[in-house]
Amino acid sequence: MTTRITGLATGLDVDTIVKQTMQAYRTKIDTQQQKKDVTEIKQQLYRDLIKEAQELYNNHFDVLKSGSLVRAATWQSVKFETNSPSLTVTGDASAKLGNYTIKEGSTIAKAASISKTEEELGSSITINGQSFNITGNTVKEKAVNLNNELSKAGINVSVKYTYFAGSTTTNKQGFLFESKLLGKDNNFVIGGTKSKNTLKTGEDAKGAEITGLTVSQLKYNSIDNKVSFKIDSNEITIDIADLNTVGDIENILNKSLSDKDYTAKIDTSGNITFITTKTGKDQTKPSIEVENKNGTYNKITIGFTDGNDTTSAEEIKITSADLGGKIVINGVCIDLSQKGSMNEVDYINNILESNKISVVAEKNTDGIVLKSTITGSNSKIEFSKIDGDETSTGGQDANIVISNGIGVYTHTGTANTFPLDGITFKFTGDIPEKGISVTSKQDSTEIIDKIKxxxxxxxxxxxxxxxxxxxxxxxxxQPLTSDQKAEMVRLVVK
Structure with missing residues (x-):
């Protein structure tokens, strides 16, 4: 324990004496601290400038931001107004002045739907042939959980709980299921019996596997805690002195093999499997030799499994008898009774393409063949029939007739937003019975304001x-030292 003698006992001000004695050293420290403070101030000023320059870019040149100077829409000087909130019209720099009329009787694209009360929903539901459990303490939780499960399964159907699940004349609250894609052909089915279910999947390319070497062999043949072995002409030496676990040995092996075109994995029994980084079939079987305690190498007996090339899912053949009613391909329902005059192959392909399914249908002498358009483990074809189900209703394609006083354009399909002559029409609700009028005027105010x-x-x-x-x-x-700052505070308080 240090005993400190103050000026009260000696008559000397020890603190002041020590402080004055150390002043020369303190000055050196203060000088370096002041240099450091100056550097930090410069750094902060640089940071502020960089931040302001980035803000200038973000505010005026970010292509994703509305009003960006690099977006064509920013230079739009023609403004459009409509007499209905169901339509928004915007133009780009090429848009011309003109008036438009959305003809009466025009219809927008809508999603097919089915509504279910909580009692009708029960504890589980089958959609497009896949079953889902209903979990959650409240109706909203059930809807959220079911939505998540539908997304994971790749089913293009959403669900929400609403008080508007009935018709235009009937009150009904419940779960409203809707297709995520608009149009009359994007339907789904609830319930029913799944029959003739066939699943084909592809495989990723794999490297060849070599077995036969064990951890116990490495430890037994170690010399001064080091063990050497050869895979063909590749010689590997590892130090196993501090490698107590299988994971340790696996890690050091992979580190040593990183430039040898091999990786290694070890199972719980200590069996080592070497895997070639080269993938595909017809690989050459290597040899493995382990150095023994007298310094010579002994060849060991190995097992060899050739690699695999990447493969696509096998084709699935569909006969004409399989095409009656509704079919499901990779979770997408196709109601062939809705195809009209279109042939079956084109109808199936149109729906698969709109749902971004990597499968195509082709006609052959026996019927239809389904083929995957990709390879690897993501290549999948699943086909089934659904009988005795409840099919969604209400889906419809857009049929919008637009006139500019000179000519007429009819938009059809599943999109409610589309461009025409540099003008984008975006429909967000039903078109009124009397139609919609669109007027335009020249207005460069926003362009001038953005440039300013x-x-x-x-x-x-x-x-x-x-x-x-x-x-x-x-x-x-120079920047104030800590003592100078303290003195300024003392004077201010005083």
Whole structure:
């Protein structure tokens, strides 16, 4: 324990004496601290400038931001107004003045749907042949959980709990299931019996596997805690002194093999499997030799499994008898009774393409063949029939007739947003019975305001840069030391 003698006992101010004695050293420390403070101030000023420059870019040149100067829509000088909230019309730089009329009787694309009360839903539900459990303490939780499960399964159907699950004349609250894709052909089925279910999957390319070497063999043949072995001409030496677990040995093996075209894995019994980084079939069987305690190498007996090339899912053949009613391909329901005059192959392919399913249908002499368009483990074809189900209703394609006073354009299909002559029509609700009128006018106010805003922000940044780079620092005034700051605080308080 240190005994401190203060000025009260000796008559001397020890603290002041020590402080004055150390002042020369303290000055050196303060000088370095002040240099550090100056550097940090410069760094902060640089950070502020970089931040402001980035903000200038984000505000005026980010292509994803509305109003960006690099977006064509920013330079739109023609403004469009409609007499209905169901339609928004915007134009790009090529848009021309003109008036448009959405003809009466036009219809937008809608999603097919089915509503179920909580009692009708029960504890499970089958959609497009796949079963899902209903979990959750409240109806909203059940809807959220079921939505998540549908997304994981790749079913293009959403569900929500609503008080508007009935018709236009009937009150009904419950779960509303809707197709995520619009149009009359994007239907789904609830319930029913799944029959003739066939699943084919592809495989990823694999490397060859070599077995026969064990951890116990490595330890037994170690010399001074080091063990050497050869895979063909590749010689590997590892130090197993501090490798207590199988995981340790596996890690050091893979580190040593990183440039030898092999990886290694070890099972719980200590069996080592070497895997070639080269994938595919017809690989050459290697040899493995282990150095024994007298310094010679002994060849061991190995097992060899050739690699695999990447494969696509096998074709699935569908006969004409399989095409009656509704079929499901990779979770997508196809109601062939809705195909109209279109042939079956084109109808199936249109729906698969709209759902982004990597499968195509082709006609052959026996019927239809389903083929995967990709390879590897993601290549999958699953086909089944659904009987005795409840099919969604209400889906419809768009049929929108637009006139500009000179000609007429009819938009059909599953999209409610589409461009025409540099003008984008976006329908967000039903078209009124009397149609919709669209008028336009020339207005460059927004363009001028955006250019002014950019110039003002740019000038502010340039002024700040010029000020900071031309300003001279008065080296007679260094940043305050901690003692100087404390003294200033004392004087202010006093």
């Amino acid at each position: 805003s950019y110039i003002e922000d740019y000038n502010k940044l340039i002024v700040k840069i010029n000020t900071l780079t031309s300003e001279k620092r008065d080296r007679n005034y």
